[in-house]
Amino acid sequence: MISGVLLDLAGVVYDGEDVIPGAIDAVARLRGAGLLIRFVSNTTRSNKPALLTRLLRIGLHTTSDELFTPAQAARQWLVEHDRSPYLLVHPDLEPDFHGLAGGSKKALVVGDAGEAFDYQTLNAAFRELLEGAEFLGLAPNRTFQDVDGKLSLDAGAFIAALEYASQRRATILGKPSPEFFLSALAGMNCPKAKAVVVGDDAESDVAGALRAGLSKAVLVRTGKYRGGDETRFKPAPTVTVDDISAAADWILAARNIQ
Amino acid sequence: MISGVLLDLAGVVYDGEDVIPGAIDAVARLRGAGLLIRFVSNTTRSNKPALLTRLLRIGLHTTSDELFTPAQAARQWLVEHDRSPYLLVHPDLEPDFHGLAGGSKKALVVGDAGEAFDYQTLNAAFRELLEGAEFLGLAPNRTFQDVDGKLSLDAGAFIAALEYASQRRATILGKPSPEFFLSALAGMNCPKAKAVVVGDDAESDVAGALRAGLSKAVLVRTGKYRGGDETRFKPAPTVTVDDISAAADWILAARNIQ
Numbered sequence: 001m002i003s004g005v006l007l008d009l010a011g012v013v014y015d016g017e018d019v020i021p022g023a024i025d026a027v028a029r030l031r032g033a034g035l036l037i038r039f040v041s042n043t044t045r046s047n048k049p050a051l052l053t054r055l056l057r058i059g060l061h062t063t064s065d066e067l068f069t070p071a072q073a074a075r076q077w078l079v080e081h082d083r084s085p086y087l088l089v090h091p092d093l094e095p096d097f098h099g100l101a102g103g104s105k106k107a108l109v110v111g112d113a114g115e116a117f118d119y120q121t122l123n124a125a126f127r128e129l130l131e132g133a134e135f136l137g138l139a140p141n142r143t144f145q146d147v148d149g150k151l152s153l154d155a156g157a158f159i160a161a162l163e164y165a166s167q168r169r170a171t172i173l174g175k176p177s178p179e180f181f182l183s184a185l186a187g188m189n190c191p192k193a194k195a196v197v198v199g200d201d202a203e204s205d206v207a208g209a210l211r212a213g214l215s216k217a218v219l220v221r222t223g224k225y226r227g228g229d230e231t232r233f234k235p236a237p238t239v240t241v242d243d244i245s246a247a248a249d250w251i252l253a254a255r256n257i258q
Numbered sequence: 259m260i261s262g263v264l265l266d267l268a269g270v271v272y273d274g275e276d277v278i279p280g281a282i283d284a285v286a287r288l289r290g291a292g293l294l295i296r297f298v299s300n301t302t303r304s305n306k307p308a309l310l311t312r313l314l315r316i317g318l319h320t321t322s323d324e325l326f327t328p329a330q331a332a333r334q335w336l337v338e339h340d341r342s343p344y345l346l347v348h349p350d351l352e353p354d355f356h357g358l359a360g361g362s363k364k365a366l367v368v369g370d371a372g373e374a375f376d377y378q379t380l381n382a383a384f385r386e387l388l389e390g391a392e393f394l395g396l397a398p399n400r401t402f403q404d405v406d407g408k409l410s411l412d413a414g415a416f417i418a419a420l421e422y423a424s425q426r427r428a429t430i431l432g433k434p435s436p437e438f439f440l441s442a443l444a445g446m447n448c449p450k451a452k453a454v455v456v457g458d459d460a461e462s463d464v465a466g467a468l469r470a471g472l473s474k475a476v477l478v479r480t481g482k483y484r485g486g487d488e489t490r491f492k493p494a495p496t497v498t499v500d501d502i503s504a505a506a507d508w509i510l511a512a513r514n515i516q
Contacts, residue, residue: 152381161418
């Protein structure tokens with residue numbers, strides 16, 4: 001029995017500025033069947049209000065409660081550990097960290113800073129690590145599908161650079177951290193045995209969710225999906241389908257069978 | 259019997275702009291005893307003529323033949339493999355790759371680009387990897403001691419970023435690659451059983467050279483040496499001495515004994 005669905009956004013619901021055909025209808029059908037939904041995105045270039053506005057623009061009406069982001073998970077971590085953030089993130093993400101400067105010690109927070117990544121900012125962040133700052137990574141994604149349709153470097157590459165130089169490991173707050181999936185499920189009161197994830201990233205979305213204990217994972221052949229991804233990472237997806245519309249079909253059929 | 263000596267430069271012969279006391283005399287004594295010498299440096303921010311000028315400025319007269327650099331190893335590799343270089347290196351290093359554009363396919367060459375590292379240049383290099391370029395790293399160093407006395411990010415961090423994103427491994431051309439040490443020895447017609455290295459880096463210089471099959475390795479307590487380094491990496495140095503002057507004493511004594 002499936003009662004909760006975690007939906008990735010980029011590459012599943014939208015591609016760049018365009019909605020993926022059938023996505024709005026697929027979400028409506030899942031909701032109409034009484035399933036609980038959370039949008040779980042590792043995108044760290046936009047703050048939460050901007051992300052909600054973007055979804056509205058493509059015709060997806062949702063609320064802040066339905067959206068769970070790595071920045072939100074990082075905020076929780078910083079408050080719990082009494083740390084001030086030293087941000088190496090996209091300027092547009094900074095509002096998600098407002099009002100957190102009171103911590104007695106620092107934590108470096110690395111997101112997809114995009115064009116803001118340069119030698120000076122990376123080296124300054126590295127020196128914060130040398131001086132004892134905690135090390136948080138919002139998302140370990142290797143790549144994302146850029147506006148020109150090609151893959152570009154994502155936050156994970158820069159986290160890897162800082163890990164290599166400092167010989168320390170970052171605490172990852174977003175997918176595929178088990179805590180991220182479990183926090184999203186906790187917020188919707190859905191046990192992991194009754195949850196399914198839908199994503200275009202066989203490693204971060206699919207293998208990550210299954211490793212966290214989710215019951216099922218659907219890989220879609222949109223977004224960053226490349227042929228053969230379904231066998232490239234373990235655990236493998238429960239099923240691989242063409243797009244979110246086919247994923248909704250599969251989920252709605254599967255929930256009645258099992 | 260020792261017939262060839264590989265000498266590291268930074269931290270062994272000079273520190274920043276200053277010659278290490280006794281270094282010029284030590285080199286003269288090794289040469290005077292008929293030993294063959296190669297200077298082997300992982301520095302990739304200066305081209306070879308600039309490095310020779312720098313050595314001349316501290317009073318060390320040497321020739322291009324006596325200096326072996328990762329860029330030179332990369333040139334050899336590119337010619338042997340018929341590849342054109344796609345350079346992600348410091349602008350000052352570019353002259354070392356002039357005249358190599360004829361290869362039928364490309365190879366990405368990553369050095370310590372310093373301030374030239376930014377998102378656009380790294381992403382463009384990443385896309386070359388995706389399109390099938392070979393992947394060469396000049397030196398895997400994590401950090402270097404910067405002009406302000408603090409550690410800064412070295413080329414290894416950016417190689418690690420590209421390795422992580424591309425899920426490929428770079429071929430390392432500089433130390434501690436065995437091929438680097440063996441190429442330096444080949445250029446002086448010295449068998450590895452008759453060669454000794456002198457370095458301040460117990461991992462890259464000492465363990466690297468011994469792993470490549472060199473007979474002996476002398477660790478000096480100058481430059482980046484920190485107490486306990488002699489037991490921190492395997493294989494351990496043959497001997498640890500105060501500086502290059504003591505290293506020359508040891509080599510000149512050892513060559514007559516064995």
